[in-house]
Amino acid sequence: MATDLPPTFPDCTVTEFAPAKINLTLHVTGQRADGYHLLDSLVVFADVGDRVTVRAAKALALTITGPQAAALPVTDDNLVLRAARLMQGHAAITLEKALPVSSGIGGGSADAAATLRALARLMDLPLPEDSAVLRLGADVPVCLLGRAVRMQGVGERLTPVPDLPQAWLVLVNPGVAVATPEVFRRLASKDNPAMPPQISPFPTLEGFVACLQTMRNDMEDAATAIAPVIGAVRSALSAQPGCLLSRMSGSGATCFGLFAAQDSARAAARAIQSAQPRWWVAPARMLS
Numbered sequence: 001m002a003t004d005l006p007p008t009f010p011d012c013t014v015t016e017f018a019p020a021k022i023n024l025t026l027h028v029t030g031q032r033a034d035g036y037h038l039l040d041s042l043v044v045f046a047d048v049g050d051r052v053t054v055r056a057a058k059a060l061a062l063t064i065t066g067p068q069a070a071a072l073p074v075t076d077d078n079l080v081l082r083a084a085r086l087m088q089g090h091a092a093i094t095l096e097k098a099l100p101v102s103s104g105i106g107g108g109s110a111d112a113a114a115t116l117r118a119l120a121r122l123m124d125l126p127l128p129e130d131s132a133v134l135r136l137g138a139d140v141p142v143c144l145l146g147r148a149v150r151m152q153g154v155g156e157r158l159t160p161v162p163d164l165p166q167a168w169l170v171l172v173n174p175g176v177a178v179a180t181p182e183v184f185r186r187l188a189s190k191d192n193p194a195m196p197p198q199i200s201p202f203p204t205l206e207g208f209v210a211c212l213q214t215m216r217n218d219m220e221d222a223a224t225a226i227a228p229v230i231g232a233v234r235s236a237l238s239a240q241p242g243c244l245l246s247r248m249s250g251s252g253a254t255c256f257g258l259f260a261a262q263d264s265a266r267a268a269a270r271a272i273q274s275a276q277p278r279w280w281v282a283p284a285r286m287l288s
């Protein structure tokens, strides 16, 4: 049911960027009685992502455009609409979908967070309370924060980390959607060691990478069992000159390579894309 807007409602549009979320590490350290898993993850963002534009309207409506739009039909449970309903936002919303769907880089969560931010700006309203944000999805709180952070609990405990060194990423998705609940179900162990209690400052990228190498993504084996092509993605990234570290993000199938120089990241992305024209490949700056 459409509701009339207050006469003073500003006639403008607001656009918010929805950056890809990357789990540089993802330790699964336990499971709660309700089935949700306890995590310990170093999360960063990349300068590639979706874009959410909101415009005041008499009723809530969503249009999806962009290179990945075909993979995401407009349905009532789209996270953009769920987020907008939380804000009671009457808005015409356009989601420009650039990130592959169900790919471990938090596309839906990033879109939900961007929608909350955009509607808060458009309507000059506060953001919803933390528990409501978490109910949208375990990755929505971290996406709402939108900067490098240690994520614990089921996704709600966010602790600042020291400034991270500048780095470049190559994100590669082989075009296979991996369902997060299935990967959690298939974990061989749900009770793995956490990251060290303190994350110290990293004066150099080399030191940062050495530290990351002592950590893991505990979902990678289970995701690779579901989508063996993840192994090929990891190999393709690791084989690139200048790749300091490669690992899967989230529940997959997207993997990232970490590079010291933008040129090497771009060259690696070009090489992988030309060898695998059907894969989604994106060079990006790591946002910390």
Ligand SMILES: C[C@](O)(CO)[C@H](O)COP(=O)(O)OP(=O)(O)OC[C@H]1O[C@@H](n2ccc(N)nc2=O)[C@H](O)[C@@H]1O
Pocket (backbone or CB within 6 Å): 023, 026, 035, 036, 037, 038, 039, 041, 104, 106, 109, 136, 137, 138, 139, 140, 153, 154, 155, 180, 181, 184, 250, 251
């Ligand atoms: C794997 C991660 O991407 C790591 O950042 C996230 O934890 C997943 O976040 P998300 O996609 O926003 O997850 P949700 O949409 O809340 O949950 C999808 C499903 O994943 C499982 N799930 C999710 C988060 C969590 N801490 N434990 C879980 O067991 C639950 O079965 C849930 O039904």
Ligand SMILES: Nc1ncnc2c1ncn2[C@@H]1O[C@H](COP(=O)(O)OP(=O)(O)OP(=O)(O)O)[C@@H](O)[C@H]1O
Pocket (backbone or CB within 6 Å): 072, 077, 078, 079, 080, 095, 100, 101, 102, 103, 104, 105, 106, 107, 108, 109, 111, 112, 139, 178, 180, 250, 251, 252
């Ligand atoms: N705006 C949206 N963008 C992407 N997926 C959405 C969106 N809204 C709802 N979904 C649904 O959410 C599910 C997960 O999609 P998403 O792309 O967020 O996965 P993901 O990248 O693996 O997330 P995460 O890294 O948080 O586990 C899919 O089933 C998808 O249909």
